[in-house]
Amino acid sequence: MKLYFAPNACSLAPHIVLRELELPFTPVRVNNQTKRTADGRDFLEINPKGYVAALELEDGNVLTEGAAILQYLADLRPEAGLAPANGTLQRTQLQAQLNFIGSELHAGMSPLFSEAIAEPVKALLREKLAKRLGFMERTLSDSGHAFGEGFSIADAYLFTVMGWSEHLRVDLSAFPAIRRHRETIGARRSVIEALRAEAQAPAV
Numbered sequence: 543m544k545l546y547f548a549p550n551a552c553s554l555a556p557h558i559v560l561r562e563l564e565l566p567f568t569p570v571r572v573n574n575q576t577k578r579t580a581d582g583r584d585f586l587e588i589n590p591k592g593y594v595a596a597l598e599l600e601d602g603n604v605l606t607e608g609a610a611i612l613q614y615l616a617d618l619r620p621e622a623g624l625a626p627a628n629g630t631l632q633r634t635q636l637q638a639q640l641n642f643i644g645s646e647l648h649a650g651m652s653p654l655f656s657e658a659i660a661e662p663v664k665a666l667l668r669e670k671l672a673k674r675l676g677f678m679e680r681t682l683s684d685s686g687h688a689f690g691e692g693f694s695i696a697d698a699y700l701f702t703v704m705g706w707s708e709h710l711r712v713d714l715s716a717f718p719a720i721r722r723h724r725e726t727i728g729a730r731r732s733v734i735e736a737l738r739a740e741a742q743a744p745a746v
């Protein structure tokens with residue numbers, strides 16, 4: 543498998559999970575401006591949507607959308623318990639949480655990266671985000687995990703997205719459980735290795 547990634551982007555979540563599950567893969571850096579890949583390809587031919595993450599399988603199929611990629615990976619090693627079995631109520635509950643992280647937190651934070659958006663608009667976006675973070679804070683206060691009692695693919699996704707908070711000036715001072723989550727998940731070997739590999743990948 544090949545994981546197309548940009549350093550510290552949302553592709554970090556499947557990157558963490560690939561390492562957590564010790565699956566064989568090749569990370570391929572993408573330049574999100576030029577859409578060129580480190581192995582010399584036009585990324586738009588791999589994912590016409592033009593964004594990471596993309597996972598290219600051995601048979602040439604390409605998976606996109608972080609939440610789908612994460613579940614595909616978890617299902618390759620069900621014994622690791624990173625997602626409940628497909629078709630169960632628990633799996634649907636995990637999907638709800640992945641959706642929440644994707645559509646409320648990830649998509650809620652993305653516009654804050656834009657220099658074209660005025661500061662008063664960003665302040666409104668941060669206000670809305672704070673309400674969503676309040677929900678996540680309560681979830682994490684119970685078990686320390688974004689879903690269920692142990693590490694799951696939702697933790698990899700949440701860790702990735704919350705990693706942008708400092709740069710985007712999203713204030714986490716009112717959310718101690720979210721800050722603790724950053725520390726505990728950030729201490730996992732898979733996370734340390736993924737962050738190191740992304741930081742050391744030569745620029746494209």
Ligand SMILES: N[C@@H](CCC(=O)N[C@@H](CS)C(=O)NCC(=O)O)C(=O)O
Binds near residue numbers: 593
């Ligand atoms: N819906 C997609 C969104 C992916 C996404 O937002 N990717 C960002 C990085 S976090 C990206 O590559 N943006 C570059 C672009 O849109 O040109 C998913 O959940 O995977």
